[in-house]
Amino acid sequence: MDFELKFTPELEGFRKKVQDWLKANIPDGMENPADPVDLTLEGYNKQRALGRKMAELGWLYPTYPKEYGGGGLSDDEAIIIETELDRYDQLLPPYYDSGGKLAAATIMVWGTDEQKRAFLPPILTGKVRSWQLLTEPDAGSDLANVKTTAIRDGDHYVVNGQKIFVGSAHGAEWSWMIANTSPNGKRHENLSWFVLPMDLPGVTWTHMDLIFAGNESGALSGYKNTVYLENVRIPAFNLVGGENNGWKVAGTHLELEHGLMQGSLNGDRTLQKVFKVCRDLKREGRHLLEHDDVREELADLYIDSELTRLLHLRNYWMRSAKKPMTYEGPQAYLHMKRAALRTSKSLHKILGPYALTLDKERGLEDGHIEVQQRGGIVAQHPGGTVEIQKVIIARRLGIGRAVKEQAGVLR
Numbered sequence: 001m002d003f004e005l006k007f008t009p010e011l012e013g014f015r016k017k018v019q020d021w022l023k024a025n026i027p028d029g030m031e032n033p034a035d036p037v038d039l040t041l042e043g044y045n046k047q048r049a050l051g052r053k054m055a056e057l058g059w060l061y062p063t064y065p066k067e068y069g070g071g072g073l074s075d076d077e078a079i080i081i082e083t084e085l086d087r088y089d090q091l092l093p094p095y096y097d098s099g100g101k102l103a104a105a106t107i108m109v110w111g112t113d114e115q116k117r118a119f120l121p122p123i124l125t126g127k128v129r130s131w132q133l134l135t136e137p138d139a140g141s142d143l144a145n146v147k148t149t150a151i152r153d154g155d156h157y158v159v160n161g162q163k164i165f166v167g168s169a170h171g172a173e174w175s176w177m178i179a180n181t182s183p184n185g186k187r188h189e190n191l192s193w194f195v196l197p198m199d200l201p202g203v204t205w206t207h208m209d210l211i212f213a214g215n216e217s218g219a220l221s222g223y224k225n226t227v228y229l230e231n232v233r234i235p236a237f238n239l240v241g242g243e244n245n246g247w248k249v250a251g252t253h254l255e256l257e258h259g260l261m262q263g264s265l266n267g268d269r270t271l272q273k274v275f276k277v278c279r280d281l282k283r284e285g286r287h288l289l290e291h292d293d294v295r296e297e298l299a300d301l302y303i304d305s306e307l308t309r310l311l312h313l314r315n316y317w318m319r320s321a322k323k324p325m326t327y328e329g330p331q332a333y334l335h336m337k338r339a340a341l342r343t344s345k346s347l348h349k350i351l352g353p354y355a356l357t358l359d360k361e362r363g364l365e366d367g368h369i370e371v372q373q374r375g376g377i378v379a380q381h382p383g384g385t386v387e388i389q390k391v392i393i394a395r396r397l398g399i400g401r402a403v404k405e406q407a408g409v410l411r
Helices: 009-025 041-056 075-086 098-110 113-124 246-257 269-280 292-320 328-356 365-378 386-397
Strands: 130-133 149-153 156-166 174-180 191-197 203-208 224-235
Touching (some): 009 075, 098 130, 098 174, 098 191, 156 174, 191 246, 269 328, 292 328
Parallel strands (some): 130 174
Antiparallel strands (some): 149 156, 156 224, 203 224
């Protein structure tokens, strides 16, 4: 059975246009560091500049309406742009903007017409990128337990609190956040969703030292930060979806984060690097690829990688075709997380200490293998832990509940 995408001659013509444009416009020395923390400011600025140039063609956020700065393109055209950019080891957008990808979709669903006109064009044209302010010291997997407060004061909300595991290197123009607008209110009915300009007085952030701050999809998220909010006055206009309705609003971006915006449609780039290493590196006088035990491990890794790709391809199609979705997103995300850990274990078996070193003489593929070893472990946690994905799947299937949980609203 052939699972590969097929495109019309017209779409293949569009692919050639994208290929030619990227070849002419990808900057020399475009950075793709193994560890996202190594992305320099110069490299980051090149990514942002490329994003703005893509936005002029409507390619930065291709499927969003033109009136808001998107491209108004089809899902097939968006897939072509994404897969061709991936050949340069770059993402769409070509810089870390998971906050923007989630925020834009949420504003499209829950924002007023005025809010869409105010907030979407800066995101979709690359003028701003955003971080997401969700996790707190006492609220991670239990997101409804956020303690950051946003109390109404005339035409503003006064925000106080702390967010952790935030964003990336080199700052952000905006963030979006969930805050408690009714501290004595009923759980899940006391939260609200805000757009936060990061240059407001009272907003500060500091770097967090972590073992690894990237993620299993390869996003260049750089290191993470702690964001402090002290008497920050957010305009009431920046409240999206209504006061104390933030849990429902958050259901949109969480639905996307849990398996609908993850994974490469071109396959696992790290695995491709591993195959190259196994063709070059020798054990007992023979290339690793000639050993039966290595070939068996690689076959299992390839199957895992293909399952991940196909699950995300299915989800991409279901979402674009407006098919009803329940457990599919968390299912794909769970498989990807577990596959990342299985890959780490297998690479350690195949490569031994070579998999764990960044030494210039012995480090493999410019450090990508070593980074995968750390990233495979960390992958079990961000964006909802493995256990959380299982809970969501069970609730969507109706296991242990009289009423099945509904997926977040996507349109």
